[in-house]
Amino acid sequence: MNEAGDPKGSPVFLPETNMNRVAHFGVVRLSLAALLFVAGHALAQTDPLPSWNDGAAKKAIIDFVQATTTHGNAKFVPPAERVATFDQDGTLWVEHPMYSQILYCLDRVPALVKAKPELAKVEPFKTVMSGDREAIAKLPFKEIEKILVATLTGMPVDDFNAEARKWLAEARDPRWKRPYTELTYLPMQEVLKYLRGNGYKTYIVTGGGQDFVRVYAEQTYGIPPEQVVGSAAGTKYGYDKNGRPFLTKDPKLLLNNNDAGKPEGIHLMIGRRPYAAFGNSGGDQQMLEYTTAGDGARLAMLVLHDDAKREYAYGPAKGMRDTKVGAFSQKLYDEATKKGWTVISMKDDWQKIFAFE
Amino acid sequence: MNEAGDPKGSPVFLPETNMNRVAHFGVVRLSLAALLFVAGHALAQTDPLPSWNDGAAKKAIIDFVQATTTHGNAKFVPPAERVATFDQDGTLWVEHPMYSQILYCLDRVPALVKAKPELAKVEPFKTVMSGDREAIAKLPFKEIEKILVATLTGMPVDDFNAEARKWLAEARDPRWKRPYTELTYLPMQEVLKYLRGNGYKTYIVTGGGQDFVRVYAEQTYGIPPEQVVGSAAGTKYGYDKNGRPFLTKDPKLLLNNNDAGKPEGIHLMIGRRPYAAFGNSGGDQQMLEYTTAGDGARLAMLVLHDDAKREYAYGPAKGMRDTKVGAFSQKLYDEATKKGWTVISMKDDWQKIFAFE
Numbered sequence: 001m002n003e004a005g006d007p008k009g010s011p012v013f014l015p016e017t018n019m020n021r022v023a024h025f026g027v028v029r030l031s032l033a034a035l036l037f038v039a040g041h042a043l044a045q046t047d048p049l050p051s052w053n054d055g056a057a058k059k060a061i062i063d064f065v066q067a068t069t070t071h072g073n074a075k076f077v078p079p080a081e082r083v084a085t086f087d088q089d090g091t092l093w094v095e096h097p098m099y100s101q102i103l104y105c106l107d108r109v110p111a112l113v114k115a116k117p118e119l120a121k122v123e124p125f126k127t128v129m130s131g132d133r134e135a136i137a138k139l140p141f142k143e144i145e146k147i148l149v150a151t152l153t154g155m156p157v158d159d160f161n162a163e164a165r166k167w168l169a170e171a172r173d174p175r176w177k178r179p180y181t182e183l184t185y186l187p188m189q190e191v192l193k194y195l196r197g198n199g200y201k202t203y204i205v206t207g208g209g210q211d212f213v214r215v216y217a218e219q220t221y222g223i224p225p226e227q228v229v230g231s232a233a234g235t236k237y238g239y240d241k242n243g244r245p246f247l248t249k250d251p252k253l254l255l256n257n258n259d260a261g262k263p264e265g266i267h268l269m270i271g272r273r274p275y276a277a278f279g280n281s282g283g284d285q286q287m288l289e290y291t292t293a294g295d296g297a298r299l300a301m302l303v304l305h306d307d308a309k310r311e312y313a314y315g316p317a318k319g320m321r322d323t324k325v326g327a328f329s330q331k332l333y334d335e336a337t338k339k340g341w342t343v344i345s346m347k348d349d350w351q352k353i354f355a356f357e
Numbered sequence: 358m359n360e361a362g363d364p365k366g367s368p369v370f371l372p373e374t375n376m377n378r379v380a381h382f383g384v385v386r387l388s389l390a391a392l393l394f395v396a397g398h399a400l401a402q403t404d405p406l407p408s409w410n411d412g413a414a415k416k417a418i419i420d421f422v423q424a425t426t427t428h429g430n431a432k433f434v435p436p437a438e439r440v441a442t443f444d445q446d447g448t449l450w451v452e453h454p455m456y457s458q459i460l461y462c463l464d465r466v467p468a469l470v471k472a473k474p475e476l477a478k479v480e481p482f483k484t485v486m487s488g489d490r491e492a493i494a495k496l497p498f499k500e501i502e503k504i505l506v507a508t509l510t511g512m513p514v515d516d517f518n519a520e521a522r523k524w525l526a527e528a529r530d531p532r533w534k535r536p537y538t539e540l541t542y543l544p545m546q547e548v549l550k551y552l553r554g555n556g557y558k559t560y561i562v563t564g565g566g567q568d569f570v571r572v573y574a575e576q577t578y579g580i581p582p583e584q585v586v587g588s589a590a591g592t593k594y595g596y597d598k599n600g601r602p603f604l605t606k607d608p609k610l611l612l613n614n615n616d617a618g619k620p621e622g623i624h625l626m627i628g629r630r631p632y633a634a635f636g637n638s639g640g641d642q643q644m645l646e647y648t649t650a651g652d653g654a655r656l657a658m659l660v661l662h663d664d665a666k667r668e669y670a671y672g673p674a675k676g677m678r679d680t681k682v683g684a685f686s687q688k689l690y691d692e693a694t695k696k697g698w699t700v701i702s703m704k705d706d707w708q709k710i711f712a713f714e
Contacts, residue, residue, distance in 0.1 A: 080575070157624065201583075210625075210628075211628075214628050218437070224437055225627070225628030225629055226558075226583075226626070226627045226628055226629065232625060234612075234621060234625065235620075235624050235625070236617075236621070237617035237618075237620050237621055237643055237647070244650050245643065245646045245647050245650050246650075247620060247621065247624050247647075254611050254612070254625070255591075255611070260593075260594035261594075263594050263602070263604060264591060264592050264593070264594055264604065267514065267592050267604055268567075268589060268591065268592070268611070269583070269626060270582070270583045271567075271568075271571050271582030271583055271585065272582055272583065286594055286602065289602045290594070290602050290604075293601055293602050293603075
């Protein structure tokens with residue numbers, strides 16, 4: 001018997017008649033050892049990351065999972081401690097030309113102005129209402145922030161959830177003409193499933209709004225609300241006119257989940273240091289540092305957007321164009337190399353980028 | 358066949374020879390339906406809450422679990438949404454004469470004064486150092502707060518965890534002469550296990566410090582750090598002299614997880630409304646309101662400390678003595694009755710209070 005198994009050799013099949021007898025609790029001549037061998041053989045033949053090209057990135061993921069989940073391995077991690085964290089924008093789904101949540105907020109402005117007509121004459125709402133895309137694109141972040149506060153806070157949590165859900169169902173990305181929730185990276189979806197299949201709890205740790213991401217994370221990534229850590233404002237508890245309690249979204253920011261805010265948010269919301277962390281920009285650096293500062297096997301990966309044809313190319317690492325949205329500096333690139341973090345090249349490492357391709 | 362099953366009737370046993378054949382994948386004459394009936398019967402005979410006396414409280418828990426986990430029941434709750442929240446002090450373990458975390462902070466004062474001798478002459482540290490128990494007991498909460506800030510913040514997270522772990526191993530409750538972690542209520546431990554066995558995620562939602570409770574929650578209750586929601590200050594990310602990143606506990610309070618802070622904390626940390634909530638004082642009222650404001654079956658329970666002999670008796674509900682620690686007012690008692698929340702009488706509903714009894 002070939003213990004290693006040859007994926008191209010003859011597959012081992014049970015005679016169908018015996019299989020039927022197993023299913024019907026019939027007389028079974030097959031020993032348990034033989035059954036386990038067949039099961040092991042079948043697993044060895046299944047590639048957990050079929051959308052990845054063979055290379056250092058794919059190998060790093062598989063080596064990490066095998067080392068941390070194999071009993072007896074010095075790097076074995078008990079199931080309860082298996083935590084993997086993922087940035088969202090640019091790591092799990094498309095973030096260019098603009099973060100989806102910002103587009104949501106801009107799209108909410110007309111309804112906001114309708115409810116509060118006095119805003120029509122006030123910046124930055126005036127510019128957004130003008131529809132002048134160039135002028136909107138030039139709004140400084142301080143002005144954008146006013147739009148975020150006005151469209152993301154002040155309403156009951158349930159109303160916000162309903163509005164966000166409606167937008168996500170209706171809005172379309174202008175390039176792919178698809179809902180934003182379809183613009184997730186298939187190779188990363190495979191990593192999420194592969195890690196979960198090996199006992200890892202997968203978390204989103206995003207600079208985006210925690211409540212916004214929670215609206216779709218479960219359906220889009222299989223990540224439940226309690227495993228979404230994001231920038232978070234508080235809520236205020238109160239009662240409606242019938243005495244029914246409800247929560248209102250408060251403008252006060254509790255957690256700015258970017259840069260150093262990521263490890264701080266991880267401590268607040270999870271209370272464990274991750275064993276694996278995935279990001280794609282300078283805002284993820286501290287999360288990767290914090291992850292790899294722990295003992296044992298740690299996996300740190302950064303997605304590099306170097307595929308102008310199938311997605312986008314931006315850096316400024318490797319001489320690609322600079323960007324305000326998800327910048328990956330040459331300094332970060334050099335540091336990743338120095339520290340042994342793995343840079344994922346979308347162009348070279350991903351055979352397929354989207355499920356719909 | 359008696360479908361309802363009579364736990365005191367003749368038990369249905371399989372002939373042992375047949376059981377052995379099942380175990381050995383041998384010839385099985387028993388039908389699947391018969392097997393399922395036997396399994397169901399065996400389960401019905403196992404009391405999931407053996408430390409509870411029969412009564413309304415025990416029945417409320419079992420009815421809730423059966424309704425929400427039985428496929429086809431109108432009140433069925435999908436597994437992903439099964440969330441149950443538990444206050445800790447006075448609900449899962451003893452809180453009198455004083456919350457364990459306050460005792461920890463008081464016990465830390467000598468080490469603190471040793472490190473910062475100037476504190477010896479400053480209140481409230483001076484009073485604590487005097488050892489005058491009566492004077493310490495009279496310190497107003499504002500002064501106690503200064504002790505909390507000084508002993509719970511300003512140090513690296515890892516140092517705090519190590520100190521808390523050491524104290525928990527060494528400190529003893531003066532009445533029972535046991536570690537505080539042994540003073541958990543056996544009937545509530547049974548509820549935690551019963552709910553988890555039925556697919557519920559169990560959370561602690563405590564006014565106590567999130568980091569402090571996380572140190573022992575996993576070992577003491579089987580509740581992992583990511584399922585502990587507590588009063589939380591932030592942390593600050595930084596680097597030691599070797600460039601290794603670490604988190605320092607910051608004094609700024611992010612979440613005061615009492616009263617209205619409990620539903621606010623639940624939204625922040627879990628993002629789902631609980632189906633079941635357990636508390637014991639006015640600080641839990643909003644959590645129970647928020648829980649029961651949801652659709653379908655909801656379970657709201659309050660532990661009443663009315664057993665002076667086996668534990669403590671305090672209210673001021675039902676004419677028991679008033680207390681600053683875990684007060685259960687007559688108004689809350691009346692409201693619970695009005696709203697259909699179940700009050701658990703420690704005296705009448707609990708056959709046994711501690712595992713060591």
